[in-house]
Amino acid sequence: MMTEKEKVYAALDELGIEYKxxxxxxxxxxxxxxxxxIFTDGEVCKNLFLRNANGKTHYVVSMLKDKHPDIQNTIRxxxxxxxxxxxxxxxxMKHLGLKPGAVSPFGIIxxxxxxxxxxxxxxxxxxxxxxxFHPNDCTSFVWIKxxxxxxxxxHYGNDVYYIDC
Numbered sequence: 426m427m428t429e430k431e432k433v434y435a436a437l438d439e440l441g442i443e444y445k446x447x448x449x450x451x452x453x454x455x456x457x458x459x460x461x462x463i464f465t466d467g468e469v470c471k472n473l474f475l476r477n478a479n480g481k482t483h484y485v486v487s488m489l490k491d492k493h494p495d496i497q498n499t500i501r502x503x504x505x506x507x508x509x510x511x512x513x514x515x516x517x518m519k520h521l522g523l524k525p526g527a528v529s530p531f532g533i534i535x536x537x538x539x540x541x542x543x544x545x546x547x548x549x550x551x552x553x554x555x556x557x558f559h560p561n562d563c564t565s566f567v568w569i570k571x572x573x574x575x576x577x578x579x580h581y582g583n584d585v586y587y588i589d590c
Contacts, residue, residue: 428562429522429523429527429535429560429561429562430560430561430562430564430565432534432561433531433534433560433561433567434446434560436534436577436580437567437569437573437577440576440577440580442569442573442576442577443569443570443573444567444568444569444573445466445555445567445568445569446560446565446566446567446568447463447466447565447566447568448564448565449461449463449564449565449566450564451563451564452526452563453525453526453563454526455469455471455490458566463557463566464490464557466555466557466568467552467554467555467556467557467568468489468490468549468552468554468555468556468557469489469490469556469557470487470488470489470490470529470549470556470557470558471487471488471489471490471492472485472486472487472528472529472530472558473485473486473496473511473528474511474512474516474517474521474528475496475500475509475510475511475512476509476510476511476512476516477506477507477508477509478507478508478509478510479507480516482506482542483512483516483520483540483541483542484504484509484541484542484543484544485521485528485529485530485532485533485541485542485543485544486500486544486545486588487529487530487543487544487545487546487549487558488545488546488548488549488590489546489548489549489590492546492590494590496509496510497509499588499589499590500544500588500590503588503589504544504586504588520536520540520541521533521535521536521541521561522535522561523535523561524563526559526563527559527561527562527563528559529558529559529560529561530543530558530574530577530578531558531559531560531561531567531577532561533578533581533583534561534581535561536581536583539581539582539583539584541583542583542584542585542586543578543583543584543585543586544585544586544587544588545585545586545587545588546587546588546589546590547587547588547589548589548590549571550571550587552571554570555568555569555570556568556569556570556571556574557569558574
């Protein structure tokens, strides 16, 4: 049986997407990753797993690592949805098959019902080079062009939204 990151690599290979992998010790935060010095190949993204007030809509929100948007006033207002809160560890496992700290857009590989919406900071469209995400595992990092990440997402069929963080 393939690991979570092996499933991501296999999907990227199948789609003919160029990517670079950096393996590292297990980390769960941007600060821990920064301490490892792996931010040299592009723009690192942080990811939030959010749900709306009634728990029927879920989002993975991705932005440049240094952004700190207000979830209610910045993200919720631009999405035009009800109050947002962080999704629980149980919801994260149920909808994306992921453990805390491993949230990334690649999680949609496990979202067969396409229940999770992907929300990107619009600045990511302007990145010239690579953006980086965990491949559903906290012991590796994948560098990929944003346009290729969108190709991956299109293949899986989840909805994509853009906001200004």
